[in-house]
Structure formats: C-alpha cells, structure tokens
Amino acid sequence: MGHPKPPPHQVVANDLRRRLDTHEWPVGQKLPSRARLAEEYGVGPNVIQKAQEHLIAEGRLQGRTGSGTYVTEPRERRRMIRSRHPQRRGSPFRAVMDELGRAGTCKAHSEARTPAPHDIAQRLGIQPGEECVRTRYEFLEDARPVQLSVSWEPMAITEGTPVMLPEMGPLAGKGVVERMHSIGVDIVTALEVPRPGRATQEQANLLGASRGDLVLVIERTYYDGDGRAVETADITVPDARWEVAYETAVDPP
Template structure:
C-alpha cells in the first residue's frame, strides 16, 4: 500500500527527520520555497503548508527578510512546582534554566521613579476602586539567600498590569461568584535572561479585597507578598492551592510575546487558592512554551503506615512448624526386594 499521507505532511515529516538526525542543525536555514518545490515536486501552497507545520511544532522559526531557520527545541529548564514554591503567579522554582536556579517571588526593591525594574508605584491605602482602574508594577525576582554564590542564576524580570473589571463566566465559576461580579485582574509577563518565560493572568474577587490594603496585588503596603501573605493581612488564611495542567495552541498575541508561532503547543496551568473555610480567594491561568520549559512537581509522600501491635488476649496466628507441615503428607510404603532390604514402593531396580 502506498503512502496515504498528504504531500505537505510527507514534506514536513522528512524535514523534521533531517532536523532530528542533525542533518539540519539548530540555526541552519530551511531550504527556500523554490528549492523545496524542486526537491519534492510540489506546489507553492503545499511547501508553504509544510513549513507552517514545522513552525507550529517549534521546529522552525521565521526571520523577517531572511528566511526560515531551524529552531532550538532543547528545553531551557524546569519550573518546579509544589509546596516549596512561592505562591506568586510564577508559582515555581526555576531549575536548570539559563543560569541555574532561582525561586519565584519578589520583594520591593529601591529604585528611581519611572517605568523600570525595581520601581514601586506610590502606595495607596484602602484605595477606592472603579471599573477600568489600572495599576502597573515592575520588578526583579532576586536570588534567595543561601544559594551558592558560585551558581549562576537566571536574571528574572517581570511586569504586571492590574485592572478592575468583571468576571467572565469561567473565572466566576472557579471563584464561586456570579458572572459579572467585579474582580481585580492582573496580567504578568516574566522574562528569564531576556528570554520569554511565562504569561500569567490572576483574578481576585473585589468583594473580598476591594476596600482593603491588598486590593492592588503589585501596589500598596502588601505588594509582592504572594497570595497567602497578602490575604493573611486581612485575616483570611489561605491553606491550599489546586492546579490543573493542560495544553492548547498559542494565540497570535501569545505567540508574539513568547517568541513562537501561532498554533504552537503551549502548556497551561490553572491554579486556584482556597481559604481555610474552603472558599476560593484567587485563581490564575499561566501559559508557557511546552517545547522550552518543563513542569516538575515535588510530591512529598506520607510515611508508610506501621502495623499496630496485637491486643492483649488476642489469639496469636502463626504458620505451621516444619514437623507439622510434614505430618499431613502420606508416608512412602515399602516392599521386600528379592535381594533383601527394604526398597520404597514404586522404585525401579537396576
């Protein structure tokens, strides 16, 4: 039976094989449209579609005015998620990244007023919030103390924009509120060594935070404290978080920011924080390139249960002793051999 794959798929698969085998190394130029037409005997539309397949899978990247080149698909590192990770929208510890290891989290950094890392907007105690109000935050994620000084760590930069808006249906369901209720929506963009790392969007019900000092996540006296630290300031104890991991194609705006092709596979993480009484207080969506970053989970295991000692007076169950095991077996019979002596019945004389 002949190959039933469409021609564009056969071209894409052959180019992908050459990339995987190193015939076309990272950074090499993919043959031009005219070259692909000549080699595969295909039309313009067919070879263009094959190249789009490679771009969507992360095998190729286009450079305006220069052509299409083999992309670097080697994973940059892992985002380790778990109880040790700070509950910021990054919610992870970077391991094996561009420059080593750093935990997601931040503290206010001094800096001149202006749109640059380290700047904190003016704190506003108990701010009035109107729909459409916007606040911005910028910062660095510093290296935690105790890390080995010789270990090169990623230079992590983030930018955030908060807007008072209404909850869309999916977000309202996750927060346990009514569609259209007011929420604080904060959008984050993370860079690791100037490379796109992660996009995140967080929502918090303004019914809980609207007239408090924690209304703006990246502004005010409790900015950058994480979900637990900020909500603790208003008497709400956050005790657990739930994550749902999935994947989906990248939208055009996401692809432009993350440096990939529209339609390329992204890893998505839906994270929701819950208070001690079980109500959700914050939920977020994070997206990152599935071909460059891996999610790693540290799952502590409970100690193995220890068998309880037998109660006093309870009968002890034991296995049979060797003699008792043999007692139930039939004993071999004997017969008199012609030459004398006993020989087990059923044996054959030589």
C-alpha cells in the same frame, strides 16, 4: 489495509528535521526561500510554511520578519515540578527558574473593575458580573516569554487596600499568598487542574509558537481557611518547552 499517508507538511517537516540533524544548514544559517523549497519538494509554498512553523514551535528554526527563516540551537524540553515549591513567597515560576539557574521575571498588566465572566465567577464562588482585578502576565526566561497567565481576584476582597493591584504597591511581585496575608487573608490551599489545549493566535505570538500548538492550561485557584476562593488563574505552558510534573511526599511506614 495500510497505514494512511501523513499529510504533505508533515512529510516535509520530517525531511527538514533530518537535514537539520545532519547539519546541512548550520546554526545561524538562513534557509533557502519557501519558493525554492516548494520547488524542491514539489509542493505549494503553504505546505513549506506549515512545515517550518512546526520546526519553529520545536525550537529548531526561527522566523525573522522581513528577513527569512534561520537555523537555531535545538531547544531543550525541561521538567517543571510545580509541587516542589511551597506557595509562600513569589511565584512557582520564579522558583523553577531559580532552580534551573536562569533569570525568571515577568511583565504584568492589571485592569480593575473587570466583570467576572460566568466560568470565572463559578471558580471564585461569586456572581457573574461581580467586579474583579484581572491581571495578564508574561513570564520571561532571560527576557523571552515562556509562560503566560491570566489571574482574577475579587475586588470585594482587595478594594481599598495597598495590594489591590498585584504588581503595584508595597508588595509588588511578592505573590498572591504574601499579598493576601498582608490584609488578613491567609491562603491555606491551592488547587491546580491541568488540561491540554491549543495555543490561540495571541498566545502563539507571545510565545514564539504557532497557532494550534499544544499547550498545557493549568487552572489554579487559591482558597483561604474558610474555603473561600480568593484568586483564580489560567496558566498557559507550551508543551514543546516544558513537561509539567507534580511531586508527592510519601509518609514512611
């Protein structure tokens, strides 16, 4: 009994990848139209589209609205060691970018008085519907989104303080740990639970990927000295660009 044949789009993607590796189309060149490639491979245009989407997600191709599909420099898959950077000032993402010598910035949009959904309430140890500040982040490398996050903070902790909105006020951009410390809440523990997932259409649009591409979703929660959860976030990392690792110190004998 032989192995099942791969789907047509995978066959086409493999052959397009081979042609890119042999520099049949140099970096910056526009690929033939989907109709022409479909005729060449004897498949429908939707198969070509799906094959190209895989190569776009890999960073081998770039789609330009209204113009076509172009060859781009292969994208390096790099390692992000999240546990290497103490959770004190700023964000682990900025620390990783500094380590790589790249410009790491972020865009953020906060919404106050957002009712906590059931799963977020469980993580924060509050009642569903309790008011939180929800902040959506786009983390940028050299002005391109490469990581996403949605953060939740109970308003019972921050309401009426200068740091209620994470990216506004005197400590904007300083990170959860420093902001909470400024109002007398000392974070002592960060728990991260990584889980594999698939990119939603919204996430794919922001990350320049395809819907359904593999992502790593890191569920992170910060706790104070009394074991109270003071912030929780879902951090979405595209698998095609980042390998996430955790480094553990070992005590000498």
